[in-house]
Amino acid sequence: MPRQAVKVCIRTRPTANFAANAIQIDQGKGTVVINTADKKAADATHTDTSGISNQETLFSFRFHHILHNVSQDTVYSTLSRDVVQSVVDGTNGTIMTYGQTGSGKTFTMIGDTRNFAHRGIAPRAVTHIFQTMAERTEIDFRVSCVYYEIYNEKVYDLLDDLTNSETKTDFQIAEEKNGKGTFVRGLNEVEIDSEQDMLNHLYSGELARTTSQHKLNRKSNRSHSIFTIFIQQRARSGVSERIVSSKLNLVDLAGSERLKKTMDDSDGIPIDATTKKESMMINQSLTYLEQCVVALSKKGGSGYVPYRQTKLTNVLKDAIGGNCQTLMFANMWGEQDHLEETISTLRLAARMMRVQNETATLETFDDAMMVKKLTKEVKELKQELLMHDAMAERSGIVYDDYTPEMKLEMRAMIEKFLAAELGSDEEADAISLSSVRQMRELLMQFKRISLEKDSNLQRAVTAGRMGQTAGGFAATAGDGGEAKESDPDFNAADAKETVGDAVNGEGFSLGAAGGDLRPDLIDEVGSPSKSVQGSPTRSIESFSAADAAQQKTSYSATSFRAESKGSGRSSAVPEDKEEAFALYKRTKGRPVNVSIMEGKAEVKSLKGKAKGLTAECNEFKVDIDRITGLINKKKNARMNQAQPGGYDEDIDVVDEEEFELMKQQREAKKGYKAGMRELNDLKAKIGQLQMSIDDNKYSLLSDFDMWHGIAIGTVIDDGGGQSKSEGGEVMDDAEMFEKMELERIAAKDPDSVAFFQAQKTRRANMSQNSLTIRQMGRNKRSVGV
Numbered sequence: 001m002p003r004q005a006v007k008v009c010i011r012t013r014p015t016a017n018f019a020a021n022a023i024q025i026d027q028g029k030g031t032v033v034i035n036t037a038d039k040k041a042a043d044a045t046h047t048d049t050s051g052i053s054n055q056e057t058l059f060s061f062r063f064h065h066i067l068h069n070v071s072q073d074t075v076y077s078t079l080s081r082d083v084v085q086s087v088v089d090g091t092n093g094t095i096m097t098y099g100q101t102g103s104g105k106t107f108t109m110i111g112d113t114r115n116f117a118h119r120g121i122a123p124r125a126v127t128h129i130f131q132t133m134a135e136r137t138e139i140d141f142r143v144s145c146v147y148y149e150i151y152n153e154k155v156y157d158l159l160d161d162l163t164n165s166e167t168k169t170d171f172q173i174a175e176e177k178n179g180k181g182t183f184v185r186g187l188n189e190v191e192i193d194s195e196q197d198m199l200n201h202l203y204s205g206e207l208a209r210t211t212s213q214h215k216l217n218r219k220s221n222r223s224h225s226i227f228t229i230f231i232q233q234r235a236r237s238g239v240s241e242r243i244v245s246s247k248l249n250l251v252d253l254a255g256s257e258r259l260k261k262t263m264d265d266s267d268g269i270p271i272d273a274t275t276k277k278e279s280m281m282i283n284q285s286l287t288y289l290e291q292c293v294v295a296l297s298k299k300g301g302s303g304y305v306p307y308r309q310t311k312l313t314n315v316l317k318d319a320i321g322g323n324c325q326t327l328m329f330a331n332m333w334g335e336q337d338h339l340e341e342t343i344s345t346l347r348l349a350a351r352m353m354r355v356q357n358e359t360a361t362l363e364t365f366d367d368a369m370m371v372k373k374l375t376k377e378v379k380e381l382k383q384e385l386l387m388h389d390a391m392a393e394r395s396g397i398v399y400d401d402y403t404p405e406m407k408l409e410m411r412a413m414i415e416k417f418l419a420a421e422l423g424s425d426e427e428a429d430a431i432s433l434s435s436v437r438q439m440r441e442l443l444m445q446f447k448r449i450s451l452e453k454d455s456n457l458q459r460a461v462t463a464g465r466m467g468q469t470a471g472g473f474a475a476t477a478g479d480g481g482e483a484k485e486s487d488p489d490f491n492a493a494d495a496k497e498t499v500g501d502a503v504n505g506e507g508f509s510l511g512a513a514g515g516d517l518r519p520d521l522i523d524e525v526g527s528p529s530k531s532v533q534g535s536p537t538r539s540i541e542s543f544s545a546a547d548a549a550q551q552k553t554s555y556s557a558t559s560f561r562a563e564s565k566g567s568g569r570s571s572a573v574p575e576d577k578e579e580a581f582a583l584y585k586r587t588k589g590r591p592v593n594v595s596i597m598e599g600k601a602e603v604k605s606l607k608g609k610a611k612g613l614t615a616e617c618n619e620f621k622v623d624i625d626r627i628t629g630l631i632n633k634k635k636n637a638r639m640n641q642a643q644p645g646g647y648d649e650d651i652d653v654v655d656e657e658e659f660e661l662m663k664q665q666r667e668a669k670k671g672y673k674a675g676m677r678e679l680n681d682l683k684a685k686i687g688q689l690q691m692s693i694d695d696n697k698y699s700l701l702s703d704f705d706m707w708h709g710i711a712i713g714t715v716i717d718d719g720g721g722q723s724k725s726e727g728g729e730v731m732d733d734a735e736m737f738e739k740m741e742l743e744r745i746a747a748k749d750p751d752s753v754a755f756f757q758a759q760k761t762r763r764a765n766m767s768q769n770s771l772t773i774r775q776m777g778r779n780k781r782s783v784g785v
């Protein structure tokens with residue numbers, strides 16, 4: 001992992017009273033020198049309240065960057081842009097502002113919410129992220145955010161209703177090493193789909209901060225606020241299982257003034273208990289922040305770091321000494337009165353520069369996607385093989401899974417082979433080998449026949465009718481494997497199920513095969529094959545002969561558009577949604593509908609297959625249990641024969657019968673494992689198919705809504721693929737004004753549209769909030785508070 005020092009940038013708040021005699025800034029060299037000699041002399045005549053050490057008067061610092069009297073734009077483009085860019089590229093980033101109250105931390109981070117040119121790092125980062133994502137069309141991005149503050153060691157969710165007394169504040173901080181890193185569990189994490197949406201959340205969180213100031217009797221600037229943007233990305237092309245996750249923390253820390261200063265009531269105004277508590281809590285958390293920085297900045301930084309001491313240091317664990325690219329803005333207010341705060345801010349900032357972080361892209365893998373990708377790969381390889389076989393003039397090789405019918409054919413080959421006379425032509429012609437896979441399946445069938453034979457024998461032995469089994473095997477191995485009523489193993493219930501018959505309405509029995517009974521098949525898109533129509537399991541309701549006739553009527557999107565434009569609505573489309581949907585499925589939505597139904601048919605057939613396999617596995621299991629029982633019995637008998645107390649060599653010697661049983665047990669276990677493997681593969685396949693059916697269903701429904709809207713005239717199609725609501729055409733004055741305003745803003749600066757729209761939402765929320773606040777004030781007054 002590449003190591004990177006935390007970057008530190010000093011930003012000054014512009015002031016007319018800049019202490020030029022005490023502070024010297026050299027932007028080029030990145031140095032700040034503070035001389036407190038004059039202040040000491042001045043203070044010597046009064047009681048010393050400065051808190052500056054008596055001996056030291058000259059303080060000199062060097063930083064990565066100093067931004068003295070610069071615009072918000074420069075603050076973003078100088079260093080912040082790079083951090084945000086690396087977050088979109090897939091690594092974690094943190095930008096924080098630190099400094100005394102009033103030094104410009106919030107101005108730097110959030111900026112002026114009413115002025116586009118003075119917007120801060122957070123809104124600029126949001127625009128930057130969404131613009132970059134829009135350019136990367138090949139990547140599928142998922143974005144979400146949380147916004148919270150830490151006040152008096154409690155976490156408040158700024159995207160929740162903070163005025164509700166039941167709102168949760170006992171959030172826990174958790175850590176996911178290979179996931180989110182450190183994060184607050186249980187916050188409202190909102191999925192975001194546009195720049196404006198995220199700006200709305202940012203500003204509504206800001207508003208919640210200031211509103212709670214009134215409602216909960218506390219000051220917004222006495223809390224640390226953290227806005228985190230989570231980004232997940234994966235490639236759109238093909239099937240990508242690789243997910244890259246990153247996050248951007250935007251942290252606005254509480255003012256770092258001296259405790260003594262905030263607790264000082266020398267101006268005659270008594271300090272209330274709330275302010276005292278707030279100051280102590282801020283002081284405590286910033287002291288621990290400093291301790292963490294000190295511990296990390298020591299050579300090697302491998303000692304104890306007190307992250308867990310406060311909520312702030314705990315949530316910033318990634319940002320200081322973790323997997324993150326971190327940028328700290330140390331805000332200073334260069335006036336004579338604030339020299340001590342400035343020195344203390346610069347001291348921590350200088351230490352911060354020594355903290356090393358390790359940045360690495362965090363990758364995880366989506367299992368379902370991985371299966372999908374591998375399935376696709378297998379399919380492609382099979383096609384490759386088929387081509388290879390065709391070129392080598394080898395035919396008849398199957399690379400797909402063997403269908404139950406194919407397996408039965410192979411079983412018949414074995415049976416024919418076994419029944420043929422030794423050395424006869426019939427024996428030689430019975431089996432034609434084409435591939436290793438086919439050979440393996442033939443052996444599997446052979447094994448099944450052999451196991452069945454064994455189990456028949458065993459049953460016969462148990463039932464004491466050994467002599468009657470001679471025809472049993474022959475009947476199973478006879479023509480086409482059809483059991484006969486005269487066979488001793490014939491089971492009337494089993495005989496009802498033949499291949500191609502539904503079992504409990506799902507799938508097909510693998511019982512005695514009738515050659516012409518085949519499972520559901522669709523021979524071409526949408527048109528059912530003969531066997532489908534005849535099949536008792538036919539579930540493709542919408543494809544009746546009548547449907548097929550109706551499908552001849554061709555409805556294209558353009559014809560609907562033309563009809564709807566001419567007459568206001570298409571006379572061919574019923575207004576009733578259910579009827580219209582049925583029509584849609586047969587016309588425009590037919591390809592998607594067909595693929596849904598094909599998918600369903602395949603799922604059904606796979607489920608049938610899975611059912612057959614489950615039954616096979618169960619049979620193996622029963623066999624395994626039975627054979628194990630017999631082996632244990634034999635073992636116990638041997639043990640009982642042994643001399644008590646003495647060692648009998650015969651105990652370990654198994655006889656021929658037991659050896660045979662052990663062989664059978666091993667074979668049954670192998671069969672069971674192979675069956676289970678096949679079954680699991682099938683289940684994965686069914687899962688994927690189901691997912692794609694759901695996707696198709698979703699697009700069928702949403703496309704239908706649009707199609708129906710256009711056809712019945714509730715949505716107007718402007719021909720360019722963009723539709724707008726009919727109501728939008730007839731605008732009232734306010735709407736007209738809004739449209740014109742937006743056009744004006746867009747013409748001036750297209751990047752500012754989202755900001756202005758979010759600002760409008762904020763204004764609307766604000767007026768609602770101020771109404772409530774005003775109401776609260778009136779209530780307080782009326783009860784004499």
Ligand SMILES: Nc1ncnc2c1ncn2[C@@H]1O[C@H](COP(=O)(O)OP(=O)(O)OP(=O)(O)O)[C@@H](O)[C@H]1O
Binds near residue numbers: 104221
């Ligand atoms: N660079 C700047 N340019 C213009 N005005 C600024 C600048 N920095 C700060 N200000 C102004 O100074 C005032 C205090 O700034 P701000 O609220 O951002 O300080 P703060 O450090 O966040 O304080 P607090 O700790 O109280 O939240 C605001 O009115 C802000 O507009």
